[in-house]
Amino acid sequence: MVTLNSLYTTPLRQEALGVDIEAFTPIAMMGVDPFVLWVHKDEGISTFEEFVEKVRSMDGDFVMGGAGQGQEDSIVIAYMSGACDLDINYIPYDGGGAVAKDLAGRQIMATVNNPAEAKGFYEAGDFVPLLAFSDERMDAYPDVPTLKEKGHDFTYYNQRAVVGAPGMSEAAAEYYRDVFSQVYESDAWQGYVESESLSNLPMDADETRA
Incomplete structure (x- = not known):
């Protein structure tokens, strides 16, 4: 298995x-697999600080999607929400592919997809990586900071x-x-x-x- x-x-x-x-x-x-926080390019967000500001301004109406409830994606989002004082509306999906597809279609506003799930959309210029939940910056995204760099001792790998x-x-x-x-x-x-x-x-x- x-x-x-x-x-x-x-x-x-x-x-x-x-x-x-x-x-x-x-x-x-x-x-x-590490996790990465992604937004659609049309959100106009390019940094984690802008993401935090946008989520707080929406007062609970910011929608994120992830695979499952009480599993990987929801655990990462729950930690980020608690650590950064964010009120996020989380929608569980059956799998990461459907999550990435709905971010591409802007049915949701952000995800924490694994890089492999978001790679095609990133390479097409549709997705913007904001934050990595890894111990160190990832080779594929050297300009993307980690949550550790933001002062929170948290990493998560699948x-x-x-x-x-x-x-x-x-x-x-x-x-x-x-x-x-x-x-x-x-x-x-x-x-x-x-x-x-x-x-x-x-x-x-x-x-x-x-």
Whole structure:
């Protein structure tokens, strides 16, 4: 199974599911996706400070979209809202592609899409990146500051990991770890990591369990 951070958050929010994440078999951490705050170019906003001013001026009518409720996008937006005293109307979507599409169509006013989800619109000149929720500035967006630079000790990455079923034999687990290790180290995968602005985060099985 390919997992996101919702591997952790969904069982925490819905205990009745009876899912024990520690029972899964760690296979590979293929990388992590940072989050970026995006607005449409026609909003006329080019800095995070202008974004904050615009949101505050709208007194709760500023609309942001994101994938899911209580998951990655909403967590990032909730933290930003609390840290910067912003009243944002959040609309949950089924996936990041739909979020990016509606920002392009100006059905919403801002998003925190991963770079890969917004890349095409950014390259077309439609999206403006204002803030990165990463530890350091991203190579693809060297002029975009981080939230840490704005005085808030917060970063958020979405894992792209692979786990095996509970009870998988050690021999089977090692087989798949070898398979995904070859993928991870390949020029094709590392090229994808670079082009889509992911970050490498190599972790062995014990580190993943911890």
